[in-house]
Amino acid sequence: YLRATVKESMRLTPTATGLVRIFNYPVRHGEYDIPAGTLHVMSSWVTNQMPEHFSEPDQLKPERWLETDRSKRPNSWLHIPFGAGPRICQA
DSSP: OOHHHHHHHHHHHHHSEEEEESSSSOOTTEEEOOOOEEEEEEEHHHHOOTTSSSSSSTTTOOOGGSSSTTSSSSSSGOOTTTGGGGGOOOO
């Protein structure tokens, strides 16, 4: 429960408001073609406050991360406070 509480508190008040990356290769996102070398900024604060991703997004609900039904649990890629992949922050 402690891990879920920390994750939920970081969702509500992220240490960094977003992630910045430069695409190494072309990407198709929906109907958009994004060329390699494009700067991409993802606002984790915005995605973490979207009701289509988090029910009652303004409420502290650690239980959302403990949901046993994976289809009801938030998508973990929406909340990556320390980044992911080769540039992930290491403790």
